[in-house]
Amino acid sequence: MVLGERMLVDGELVTAGNGRSFDNVNPATEQTIGSVPDADAADMERAIGAARRAFDTTSWSTDTAFRQHCLRQLRDALREHAEELRPMIVAEAGTPVALTAAIQLDGPIGYLDHYIDLLAGYEFEHALPDKEVYGVRTERIVRREAAGVVGAITPWNYPLYLNLCKTSAALAAGCTVVLKPAPDTPANALALGEIVREHTDIPPGVFNVVTTSDNGVAQLLATHPDVDAVTLTGSTGTGRKVMAAAAGTVKRVTLELGGKSAAVVLDDADLSSILPGMAMQICVHAGQGCATLTRLLVPRSTVDDAVEILKDGMSGIPWGDPADPGNLMGPVINAQQRDKVLWYYESARNDGQIVLGGRPTTRFERGYYVEPTLITGVGPKSPVAQDEVFGPALVVLPFDDDDDAVRIADSTIYGLSSAVYSADRERAMGIARRFRAGTVGVNGGSWFDTDAPFGGYKQSGLGREWGTEGLEEFLETKTIAIPAK
Structure with missing residues (x-):
């Protein structure tokens, strides 16, 4: 056949x-x-x-x-x-x-x-x-x-x-x-x-x-x-x-x-145990997932620490030939998508700081590959923090308190997914109930299963x-x- x-x-x-x-x-x-x-x-x-x-x-x-x-x-x-x-x-x-x-x-x-x-x-x-x-x-x-x-x-x-x-x-x-x-x-x-x-x-x-x-x-x-x-x-x-x-x-x-999903890490959460997972998930299938957590919100005082942990994690992600079972990330789907992702990388470079990646890759002679990219220093209303990039781009955004975190998380036209982390379960659940999003993961809980409805709020x-x-x-x-x- x-x-x-x-x-x-x-x-x-x-x-x-x-x-x-x-x-x-x-x-x-x-x-x-x-x-x-x-x-x-x-x-x-x-x-x-x-x-x-x-x-x-x-x-x-x-x-x-x-x-x-x-x-x-x-x-x-x-x-x-x-x-x-x-x-x-x-x-x-x-x-x-x-x-x-x-x-x-x-x-x-x-x-x-x-x-x-x-x-x-x-x-x-x-x-x-x-x-x-x-x-x-x-x-x-x-x-x-x-x-x-x-x-x-x-x-x-x-x-x-x-x-x-x-x-x-x-x-x-x-x-x-x-x-x-x-x-x-x-x-x-x-x-x-x-x-x-x-x-x-x-x-x-x-x-x-x-x-x-x-x-x-x-x-x-x-x-x-x-x-x-x-x-x-x-x-x-x-x-x-x-x-x-x-x-x-x-x-x-x-x-x-579409989605522009946010993960909120509250001030009592352990960055070192949470952020390596954030670094990995943004690279899965080159970030081409509607519910991928593409914005990471951390307390303003911890931004530098968070960026260092994420940089170390993303640097170690294996990527390249998708037929190699050791790789977590392959190319984006076509030349148009590659050029779109690279445009957002350049926009982020102009608006803030590219900590890792952000360039056209020279690792391969052919293929629509882009680099895993870590971005900081941009505002929550910048294009890379508002638009669905559909590439391996993670944006780190600071917040001042719980109300500020919810405001930033809900500040896009999207409402597909979100996540929150806290040592205080009830505090995290309180934030989860406030998000305008169709799915919420609390402290690493997975909502994805066939008996659970999936879909989004807003656009x-x-x-x-x-x-x-x-x-x-x-x-x-x-x-x-x-x-x-």
């Missing part, structure tokens, strides 16, 4: 109708690793039409046991093909191979169990107490029904994880799906489509994968009247465009967008993934009333 070459449309593996393709480029080598179909509007129309027919004419939306069966098949088939997927993800995403043992591959395959198990006990229908309404004793039933056709638009940083995160929730809810992956990481989505076709009983049209380099083709998922819901992970700018495009048909929109998005909430993003609510017997 050759994975990652053809789209899945209405149960068939197909090339683009126009015969076109585009190159899939390895960001570590800048070499083409394959070509994939470059769909046009007609291809997307066919996929949407197939999803519409499958939703309207099959029992997919109502047969919960069958959906569980198919998701189990998908999980098992992904495990069987994991060793084919592993090098593919490393090559097209530039992710360190070490991460494929966790969130980039093996973890997400296991995450499918969340929705498989949730379906076993989820009440799609429940009764309200009988009640006299306008003189009539009435039985009332509340039903949760599949929203319909879902357009899933995914990014390049954690591609298979996000493809599975979105599509497993929509499929579990009984929706049909058209998946449009990022053009930088198309092959793993195409492979997912092939696995669905060859190894599951998912009916034709229920799951479709369309690859395209044309944003106009992708936008059809947001504007098309036969698409009932759109789920996107991407930048806040892209989220605004999708939300505006979807307004014309008033479709459901779930957005998991970090709308809706939630995982948890019961992730399923319900793709369900409509219907109330039925009938005179009581």
